[in-house]
Amino acid sequence: MNQKYRCALVIVNTLAxxxxxxTPAAQSTDDLxxxxxxxxxxxxxxxxxxxxxxxxxxxxxxxxxxxxxxxxRQSSLEIPEAGYGDRSLVVFDSPKDVEGTALLSxxxxxKPDDQWLFLPxxxxxKRISSKNKSGPFVGSEFAYEDLLxxxxxxxxxxxxxxxELNGQRFFVVESTPQYKNSGYSKLVMWLDQIEYRVHxxxxxxxxxxLLKTLTHLGYNKYLDQYWRADQLRMVNHxxxxxxxLFFNDWAFQTGQQNAKFTPARLKRAR
Amino acid sequence: MxxxxxxxxxxxxxxxxxxxxxxxxxxxxxxSAAGNFPGDWGITGEIGVQVRSFPRDPNFEVQExxxxxxxxxxxxxxxxxxxxxxxRFTFIPFGRWDAHDDQRSRLEIKELHWTHQEEDWSLLLxxxxxxxxxxxxxxxxxxxxxxxxxxxxDGEDKLGQPMINLTLEREWGSIDLFLLPYFRERIFPKQDxxxxxxxxxxGDAAYSSSLKEWHPDWAMRYSHTFGEFDLGVSFFRGTSRExxxxxxxxxxxxxxxxxxxxxxxxxxxDLQWTRDSWLWKLEHSVTYGYRKTFWGxxxxxxxxxxQIFDTNADLGLLAEYLYDARTHNVFEAPPSADEHxxxxxxxxxxxxxxxxxxxxxxxxxxxxxxxxxxxxxxxRLNQNWVFEVETRWLFATDTLSAFxxxxxxxxxxxxxxxxx
Numbered sequence: 254m255n256q257k258y259r260c261a262l263v264i265v266n267t268l269a270x271x272x273x274x275x276t277p278a279a280q281s282t283d284d285l286x287x288x289x290x291x292x293x294x295x296x297x298x299x300x301x302x303x304x305x306x307x308x309x310x311x312x313x314x315x316x317x318x319x320x321x322x323x324x325x326r327q328s329s330l331e332i333p334e335a336g337y338g339d340r341s342l343v344v345f346d347s348p349k350d351v352e353g354t355a356l357l358s359x360x361x362x363x364k365p366d367d368q369w370l371f372l373p374x375x376x377x378x379k380r381i382s383s384k385n386k387s388g389p390f391v392g393s394e395f396a397y398e399d400l401l402x403x404x405x406x407x408x409x410x411x412x413x414x415x416x417e418l419n420g421q422r423f424f425v426v427e428s429t430p431q432y433k434n435s436g437y438s439k440l441v442m443w444l445d446q447i448e449y450r451v452h453x454x455x456x457x458x459x460x461x462x463l464l465k466t467l468t469h470l471g472y473n474k475y476l477d478q479y480w481r482a483d484q485l486r487m488v489n490h491x492x493x494x495x496x497x498l499f500f501n502d503w504a505f506q507t508g509q510q511n512a513k514f515t516p517a518r519l520k521r522a523r
Numbered sequence: 524m525x526x527x528x529x530x531x532x533x534x535x536x537x538x539x540x541x542x543x544x545x546x547x548x549x550x551x552x553x554x555s556a557a558g559n560f561p562g563d564w565g566i567t568g569e570i571g572v573q574v575r576s577f578p579r580d581p582n583f584e585v586q587e588x589x590x591x592x593x594x595x596x597x598x599x600x601x602x603x604x605x606x607x608x609x610x611r612f613t614f615i616p617f618g619r620w621d622a623h624d625d626q627r628s629r630l631e632i633k634e635l636h637w638t639h640q641e642e643d644w645s646l647l648l649x650x651x652x653x654x655x656x657x658x659x660x661x662x663x664x665x666x667x668x669x670x671x672x673x674x675x676x677d678g679e680d681k682l683g684q685p686m687i688n689l690t691l692e693r694e695w696g697s698i699d700l701f702l703l704p705y706f707r708e709r710i711f712p713k714q715d716x717x718x719x720x721x722x723x724x725x726g727d728a729a730y731s732s733s734l735k736e737w738h739p740d741w742a743m744r745y746s747h748t749f750g751e752f753d754l755g756v757s758f759f760r761g762t763s764r765e766x767x768x769x770x771x772x773x774x775x776x777x778x779x780x781x782x783x784x785x786x787x788x789x790x791x792x793d794l795q796w797t798r799d800s801w802l803w804k805l806e807h808s809v810t811y812g813y814r815k816t817f818w819g820x821x822x823x824x825x826x827x828x829x830q831i832f833d834t835n836a837d838l839g840l841l842a843e844y845l846y847d848a849r850t851h852n853v854f855e856a857p858p859s860a861d862e863h864x865x866x867x868x869x870x871x872x873x874x875x876x877x878x879x880x881x882x883x884x885x886x887x888x889x890x891x892x893x894x895x896x897x898x899x900x901x902x903r904l905n906q907n908w909v910f911e912v913e914t915r916w917l918f919a920t921d922t923l924s925a926f927x928x929x930x931x932x933x934x935x936x937x938x939x940x941x942x943x
Contacts, residue, residue, distance in 0.1 A: 313876050315876070321906060322906065348878075348906055348907070348942070349567060350940070351878070352942075367748070375654055375679075377656075380802070381797070381802075382799065382800045382802065382827055384800045384827075385827075385830075388829055388830055388837065389835050389874050391876075391878075392835075392874055392875050392877070436830075510642055515692065516748060516753070517690070517692055517697035517746060521638065521640060521645060
């Protein structure tokens, strides 16, 4: 290392010490551990659902309040292996011009996901690039990365504080995406301290300004264990647009097989 | 109006009766049930109005001189599932009414089949459509369905193919077996239509097989995903979907040829490597059964820049090289226009609620001076309406070129579709 760089390093180090001197290092490590422990507990409580089916109704609203809608069916398969995320099959019922279009995702924790698209008019199954994590899902305020499987390893965590709102106690946890091509610098989540359910998430863009807020509404318990919200509301603070996502007819442990989630089967998806 | 062209007379009459029944039935039921079809039948469809405009006068005197050419299409999809979704019946009749080309005006069964799904195998019985391949500019290995050349010259419009298709799904890949008991002739534009060459194709097709259109064709395909690679290997034995022109004739009505279909074997490979925002694509085929053995190749890539200029829009760049050992020599094999062409294209998707997108592409053959340029765009107007624009421009300097007769048939088309 040459002299010039060494000098620069010393200056940077000094600056860092001056700037962060009043953040005790020990407490910071504790906050990271506590954040991770909360995330692990939340995931532990949601294990074992095996597979699920749900219908989604999406309402997209622009700044002027003009609405458009989408009807979607989603099937998911839980994959317990480390390094792999869940598998999901999404089929469109409306708008009618894309009816029967299906998207198959094999998610992974840190490696790029595998995704295939089925175009029913052409009867064509097309492998697509999964790099577009931060892109909008069907023109909505949800990005692909908001909807795909959320695995522990995908983020690093930090407990920020406890908060009390409307008589309920919350953990406020910051998570930072560890996978490539995320559109976010960080997420700040509010989890209730009794059931470890996420009630609200603030998304910060790559420039670290507040981009979106996601609110979970109407939690219901299924199979006496799994909490699912009836409605997700995503509001984009920078564009004034919003998307509501309504979930209906949840079904769990319906005995879906791995074979249903293969590109070969996609041509029969409907 | 021709009904179900590409079938023999008895089949056509059967279709006529069947179609009349079905359209009548569907219209009645639609009206009364207002979407709630009795007995869990799913019914959807689309009605489209298209206007094609040919700015230049035709190349041949017999061709239609009108610059504006309207047409209407209707497609209905009828779906019924039972046995917990394991069994499914699909029926998709389609009709087109063209003001100037009664070969384009026809009724067609795009799909009419029953599928049965088991854990690791499935069976399809009936008329259906199958697509094989990965490239964009040409579908070299895709061979199951016949092309409707009267609908468009891009070869993307297909006719329903009667088949028995057994799919076996295994850990090591998926195997598709096809038995294709009936062959459908290619549909060509009629004598006075635009987008056709000097010769018209007569109705009296000839075959190298004595079984003619009843020659039992068969095919198989193996496909699997190996990490970043998606591979398909296919084999087809049967009647070539492409005819060779034979027995040229000239009379007062113009010049005609007979379509001659040979029995061939075709081996095909399609491969895509998906890495980051790159899709690398390859299709290769070898065909035996013509005068000589011929091979073809399409290889290229698609690279996408996501969320360009901090917007939601994606920009894709496409490039492909096309090679075909076949030439214009019709005594050896069906002629091919893709001898050594280069394709370049741009795809823009706005990723907005209206799903606006545009594809612009150009295929060039430097040696023959053949150029075909295309722009396609579509935009969703609201929940049920979509607007599409397409324009294709054809240039050719070489008089032997396949495009030379089409050089005055560049067109612009606008299409409004209502989905229900």
